[in-house]
Amino acid sequence: FTSCDKEEETKDTDPTLYERLGEQAAIEAVVDQFITNVAADTRINSFFATTDIPRLKRLLVEQICQATGGPCEYTGRDMKSSHAGLGITTDDFNALVEDLVAALDEFNVPAAEQTELLGILGPLAPDIIEE
Numbered sequence: 001f002t003s004c005d006k007e008e009e010t011k012d013t014d015p016t017l018y019e020r021l022g023e024q025a026a027i028e029a030v031v032d033q034f035i036t037n038v039a040a041d042t043r044i045n046s047f048f049a050t051t052d053i054p055r056l057k058r059l060l061v062e063q064i065c066q067a068t069g070g071p072c073e074y075t076g077r078d079m080k081s082s083h084a085g086l087g088i089t090t091d092d093f094n095a096l097v098e099d100l101v102a103a104l105d106e107f108n109v110p111a112a113e114q115t116e117l118l119g120i121l122g123p124l125a126p127d128i129i130e131e
């Protein structure tokens with residue numbers, strides 16, 4: 001049973017969503033594309049007119065890495081203070097999610113992993129939307 005023993009030693013827990021997404025480099029690539037999509041999205045790009053985009057990108061990667069079980073620590077502000085006063089509506093939120101899904105599609109992230117990631121981000125909506 002040597003092969004079984006080895007299997008148990010190396011694979012005794014299911015891979016995290018972080019691992020299934022392809023770890024740091026893949027998350028960075030998706031976030032890059034996501035930000036490109038948002039920048040081109042005239043429904044919502046005006047929100048980001050004065051935003052420090054490299055900083056936002058770094059924080060989004062940290063946040064997704066940490067939330068999916070990766071070895072990162074999110075160093076940004078909480079979602080309520082980050083978005084306070086911006087007047088983000090449900091339509092704005094849905095537009096941003098569309099831009100994220102388009103980025104995930106572009107990198108061929110499978111439906112199960114997409115659903116799982118959106119299941120983590122979706123519950124943040126009440127802290128982000130003000131209407």
Ligand code: HEM
Nearest residue numbers: 044047048051059060076077082088092093096121124128
């Ligand atoms: C689940 C959805 C979202 C997540 C995970 C998210 C995440 C973040 C993060 C991590 C930051 C940086 C926090 C910091 O500055 O310390 C941020 C900032 C920001 N977010 Fe979001 N966000 C979401 C939805 C939205 C939506 C829907 C909009 C507008 C359409 C938006 C607009 C902004 C803007 C404009 C900033 C920068 C604010 C500033 O420069 O002070 N976000 N967001």
